[in-house]
Amino acid sequence: MGMSNYLETKWLNTIRGFVFMGVNEVYVGLFTTPGTDLTPGTEPSDSAYSRQLVTFSEPVQESDKAVIKNTEELSFAPATENWGTISHFGLFDASTGGNYLFHGEVNTAKTVETDDQLKIQANELTVSLE
Secondary structure (H helix, E strand, O other): OOOOHHHHHHHHHHHHHOHHHOOOOEEEEEEOOOOOOOOOOOOOOOOOOOOEEEOEOOOEEEOOEEEEEEOOOEEOOOOOOOOEEEEEEEEEOOOOOOOEEEEEEEEEEEEEOOOOOOEEOOOOOEEEOO
């Protein structure tokens, strides 16, 4: 059974604020291994790495689904050691620890080596309900 665009938009607005869960902030974490519905993937162990706070747009319709996107560029600190290949990401309700909320695969995996800086441009991180 599919979800209507109206209901997708309502849920995405709820996700933006996580009002029902008491979550005030959402952070993006990077993974070198895929996450599952139960456990996140492997985040880089570099002391310079930290999850980035993300703000999402109002839901918009794209093709047959409603989506929300990051409104600002997300800049991770330059790597002080090799992170490996970033292939997946997760959303969390805290900058460390916290609750694991969503997971997904990046469009193009990127190998991050010492001194590289990974950035996610505005509108590149898309969340939809499928």
